[in-house]
Amino acid sequence: MSKQTYRISDLANELDITTRAIRFYEEQGLLSPTRRGQERIYSAKDRVALKLILRGKRIGFSLAECKTLIELYDPQAGNQKQLNIMLGMIAERRQQLEQQLLDIQQMQLELDTAEERCRSALQALQEKR
Structure with missing residues (x-):
C-alpha cells in the first residue's frame, strides 16, 4: 500500500501559495x-503541517507557535495534547486582540479630542478676522 505523497507544485496549487513560501x-x-x-517529495504529514501553518498565520500565530503545534501533531494519540495547547494559544491570541481593540478605541478617542481642538482653534481664528 503506497502512502500519499505530493510534489511542491501540487501543494502550492492546492493551497494557493507559492513554491517559494x-x-x-x-x-x-x-x-x-x-x-x-532535486525533487522534493512531501508526505501527508507535511501537507497537514502546511495547512496548520496557513491556518495559524490567518489567526495571527507566529511561526514559532505554528512549529510548536506541528511538533505536537500525533494522529495516533488523537492529538489531545496538540488541541489543548492550541486552545490555550487561541485564548491568548483572543486576549491580545481584545487589548488591541481597547487600544484602538482609546486612540480613536484621543484623535477625536485632537480633531475637536484643532477645529475649535481654526474657528476661533476665523472669528478674529
Whole structure:
C-alpha cells in the first residue's frame, strides 16, 4: 500500500501559495520533505503541517507557535495534547486582540479630542478676522 505523497507544485496549487513560501517553511524547519534527486517529495504529514501553518498565520500565530503545534501533531494519540495547547494559544491570541481593540478605541478617542481642538482653534481664528 503506497502512502500519499505530493510534489511542491501540487501543494502550492492546492493551497494557493507559492513554491517559494513552501521552501521558506522548509528552511524554517516546519516541513521535512524527502528528496528524490532535486525533487522534493512531501508526505501527508507535511501537507497537514502546511495547512496548520496557513491556518495559524490567518489567526495571527507566529511561526514559532505554528512549529510548536506541528511538533505536537500525533494522529495516533488523537492529538489531545496538540488541541489543548492550541486552545490555550487561541485564548491568548483572543486576549491580545481584545487589548488591541481597547487600544484602538482609546486612540480613536484621543484623535477625536485632537480633531475637536484643532477645529475649535481654526474657528476661533476665523472669528478674529
